[in-house]
Amino acid sequence: MTFSIDAIAQLDHSKEFAILHQKFNKFNPLKVLRVDQYEIRHSNVLAWLLDPEENHYMGDFFVKKLLSRLLTKPENEDKSSSIHFLSYMYASFSDLEVFREVNTDKNRFIDLVIKVPSEKLVIxxxxxxxxxxxxxQLEEYITYVQSQFSQDGYTIIPVFLTLRSDLPSLDKYWVLDYNDILEIIETHIHLHKEAISDRIFDFLHDYIWILQEELVDDNDSVEIALEVYKANKAAIDLLYLNHYKDLLRQPRYRHESNQLNNLKLSEKEILHKIYKRNQQTIDFIFKMGSNVLREAFLSFAKMEKFPEEAYKAHVQVPNFILSEWQDFDQVLGEPEDGYWLGHGLITWFERTWDERLKINLEVGPIPYENRLKLLNNLENQGVNFRTSGKMEGKKYTKIYTATSDVxxxxxxxxxxxxxNRLxxxxxxxxxxxxxxxxxxKMGEEEEHVEEVIETATRQDVHTNCLQKPFLQFAEQHHIDVDRYAVQTNNASFLLPIFRELEEKYGPTRIKWWWHNSTFTYWFDRLKDDRLKLTLELGPLQPQQRLTVIEKLEKHGVAFQERSKQQSAKYTRLFSQSKVINDWEDTSEVYQEMERLFGDAKNQWLLECIELLR
Structure with missing residues (x-):
């Protein structure tokens, strides 16, 4: 054979591959029937669930929950005012009819049409x-349905159902995803488990499992898949691309295309048999391992020097927060459990249905009083978002989106x-x-933002807005030139006491900044145009660090237990920030430097450090 037998054998011998394969090949009768692989069979299940007269004995539970979910999805907020949903919640839907594969005038087939004559409603x-x-496709479908029902006074709700809330090309469509379907089924089982027959329960349980396999990329499986792909890329690519031949047109697969073109038909058949025996496992590994969005995001996060806790390289929606937002955790309040990175704000990238890259910025499910105050403040500054985002009960409000062609x-x-462009x-x-x-403003407990902020202009990366004000600051505080360093977005400096303490506590155990001293200060220009001052204890030898911490504790300085561990390196003692309205105004920046350095807590900490002599 012209391809590497060793590569295929190595994959087959991989313990990690076997673990994934075992996970994806647990017995499920619906998978035996290939329900998981064909869209039309998912539509059949939905038709069964939507019909109140079917033998699932759910009545109209599923269709009403589907309607309420349509109403509450943030993507549908601008459409909800046109539909009288409350009347549907108390309707019987006893005359509901479900139609499958409805043929249009142009011989295309609409997956599902639900008609409720008593409510003059078509979904x-x-x-x-x-x-x-x-x-x-979408324009044709809605035109056809309107031609059939609008003249009789029907309200038409066109729904675009996808795995992960992909947006339709036609704005008239409401958005729904299979996570919503999964939640409705799980809710029904939770509420009515005792009343569900064993056969229906088993069927719903098996279907839930199929949806979870598609929707839930658990971290352990993703990590294993990435490991397998890295070690067996050649074999995975060849097996996958031999089956999905359309991908071979892409320039990135030119090498694999040449390999496959040189194979005999019998060799391709062997590859195909190996693939079919491990199809779902190979598909998952390829999807995870070859995901360019995730790999690009990892490089992006590295370039931006995001702390590990400030981002997640999710396969579909890699996301991050600005680390400086963590300074305001108490101001925002705790979001609901499970919300992204556990912070009240989130930014994420995604690949849209029309092959564009999109960035989103959202205010999440924090306590309503804080949400309302933040959104009012943003609105007063000209940030646009849907007005319904401020209503009590709303949890997610997008305050910025933009797209870029890839x-x-x-x-x-x-x-x-x-x-980077976005x-x-x-x-x-x-x-x-x-x-x-x-x-x-919220931190200062002020009710309204009065200052009007002009649209920020892009910072010239060659301009050092910190240099002039910091040199003025250094002169004022008699900081010699050998005790500071100024870069584009930060200025670090030492006080004489920090150097003096080196004689008693020694230098750092690893390279730290440019000085390897005991403590350091630095001013930062943050991404959101704040000036921040930080005081930090450095990576001294473990015992010396602990001695410093224990002495400071005696003077009332509080430390977390993790700061006392042998492996601990950096401990932040003070950080405070202030928005700079005009970074070109040297006087404004200098005055804020003085205010931050003169903060009462900072001065008290310096007094405590002086006592370490």
């Missing part, structure tokens, strides 16, 4: 479990370039700044 569902839109989704560098957009920087101002 049309276009189901895209794995498929993508065809050109003109010329080649197979090229990591192109995707990374567009990520992230560096002046409009996004302006919103970041307005968030910072709003949070500062």
């Amino acid at each position: 049309m569902i276009e189901n895209k479990f794995h498929a993508i839109e065809s050109e003109g 010329g080649d989704w197979s090229d990591k560098q192109i995707v990374l370039k567009e990520m 992230y560096e957009n002046p409009n996004l920087k302006s919103v970041f700044k307005k968030i910072a101002i709003s949070l500062e």
Whole structure:
């Protein structure tokens, strides 16, 4: 054979591959029937669930929950005012009819049409479990349904159902995803488990499992898949691409295409048999391992120096927070459990249905009083969002979105370039700044933001806005030139006492900043245009660090237990920030430097450090 037998054998011998294969090949009768692989069979299950007269004995529970979910999804907020949902919640739906594969005038087939004559309601569902839109498809479907029902006074709700809330090309469609379907089924089982027959329960349980396999990429499985792909890339690519031949047209797979073209038919058949025996496992490994969005995001996070806790390289929606937002955790309050990174704000990238890269910025499910105050402050500064986002009960409010064309989704560098373009957009920087101002105002317990902020202009990366004000600060505090360093976005400095303490406690155990001293200060220009001052204890030898901490504790300085561990390196003693309205105004920046350094807590900490002599 012209391809590597060793590579295939190594994959087959892989323990990690076997673990994944075992997970994906647990017995499920629905998988035996290939329900998991065909969109039409998912539509059949939905038709069964939606019909109140079917033998699931759910009545109209499923259809009413589906309607309420349509109403509450953030993507549908601008459509909800046109539909009288409350009347549907108390209707009987006893005359509901479900139609499958409805043939249009142009011989296309609508997946599901639900008709409720007593309520003059039609729900049309276009189901895209794995498929993508065809050109003109959605427009044709809604035109056909309107021609059949509008003249009789029916309200028509067109629904675009996908795995992960992909947005339709036609704005008239309501958005729904299979996570919503999963939640409705799980809710029904939770509420009515005792009344559900064993056979129905088993069927619903098996279907839930199929949906979870598609929707839930648990971290352990993802990590194993990445490990397997890294070690067996050649074999996985060859097996996968031999089956999905359309992908071979992409330039990134030119080498694999040449390999496969040189194979005999009998050799391709062997590859196909190996693939079919391990199809779901190989598909999952390939999807995880070859995901360019995730790989580009990892490079993006590294370039931006995001702390590990400030981002997650999710396969579909890699997300992050600005680390400086963590300064305002108490101001925002705790979000609901399970919300992204556990912070009240989140930013994420996604690949849209029309092959664009999109960045989103959202205010999440924090306590309503804080949500309302933040959104009011942002609105007063000109940040646009749906007015319904301020209503009590609303949990998610997008305050910024933007998209960018990606010329080649197979090229990591192109995707990374567009990520940077979206992230560096002046409009996004302006919103970041307005968030910072709003949070500062909230921290000061002020009710309204009165200052009007002009749209931020993109910072010239060659301009050092810290240098002049910091040199003035250094002169004022008699900081010699050998005790500070100024870079584009930060200025670090030492006080004489920090150097003196080196004689008693020694230098750091690893390279730290430019000085390897005991403590350090630095001013930062943050992404949201705040000036921040930080005081930090450095990575001294473990015993010396602990001695310093214990002495400071005696003077009332509080430390977390993790700071006392042998492995601990850095401990932040003080950090405070202030929004700078005009970074070109040297006087404003200098005055804020003085205010931050003169903060009462900072001065008290310096007094405590002086006592370490």
